[in-house]
Ligand SMILES: Nc1ncnc2c1ncn2[C@@H]1O[C@H](COP(=O)(O)OP(=O)(O)O)[C@@H](O)[C@H]1O
């Protein structure tokens with residue numbers, strides 16, 4: 001699909017980069033004139049995907065995370081969050097609300113929030129190779 | 143970003159402010175657990191009035207507090223929830239088990 005603008009971020013999987021990543025994506029999205037609710041939803045969805053890469057992608061060793069944003073036609077923002085970490089064994093199961101491998105510190109609602117706050121969520125993953133989460137959201141709907 | 147605790151007549155009010163995400167949640171949870179342990183309240187009120195951002199880490203925080211309060215025979219109330227945090231809580235349907243009140 002033709003892109004009208006794009007930006008790419010790359011950072012180590014440190015938890016203090018979670019707030020940086022969602023704020024940076026929100027800043028980039030501002031050119032699409034989103035509503036306050038849309039911006040809040042976008043930040044939450046990005047926060048979930050990036051936190052997953054930090055927490056589940058790299059449970060032990062430190063690795064890198066890539067976030068690529070593209071503006072597509074008709075005011076659609078696309079966000080790709082990628083890690084080269086542990087990967088997901090069963091994607092269907094991982095998407096189930098309240099499913100978590102993270103114990104009581106996690107709620108298992110990350111994918112549910114990504115799904116309810118964006119228009120589409122695609123997940124590609126291979127155990128031992130990494131995970132890519134692709135989200136699309138139309139912005140500026142008033 | 144901060145957490146303020148106040149206890150009076152068996153009610154523990156915990157005011158959380160700033161961004162509640164995974165980076166922040168562990169410290170906040172430790173502070174909550176410590177305050178619950180110390181005061182053993184009947185009611186624990188999580189006041190989210192000054193929360194500027196929340197993701198599913200906040201849900202885990204509320205659920206964990208709920209479980210801890212259940213163990214000591216008390217309950218948790220979530221109050222003054224701002225718009226963005228409310229949308230996250232609604233998406234998770236957590237309001238079916240815990241009392242959630244929006245910021246009015
Ligand atoms: N980037 C990732 N790498 C490896 N596993 C992941 C990744 N993202 C999600 N998962 C798996 O999917 C599960 C569900 O994710 P999510 O819905 O965000 O809930 P939570 O993060 O609270 O566990 C996680 O517990 C984990 O097992």
Ligand SMILES: [Mg+2]
Pocket residue numbers: 048051052109110111198
């Ligand atoms: Mg998650």
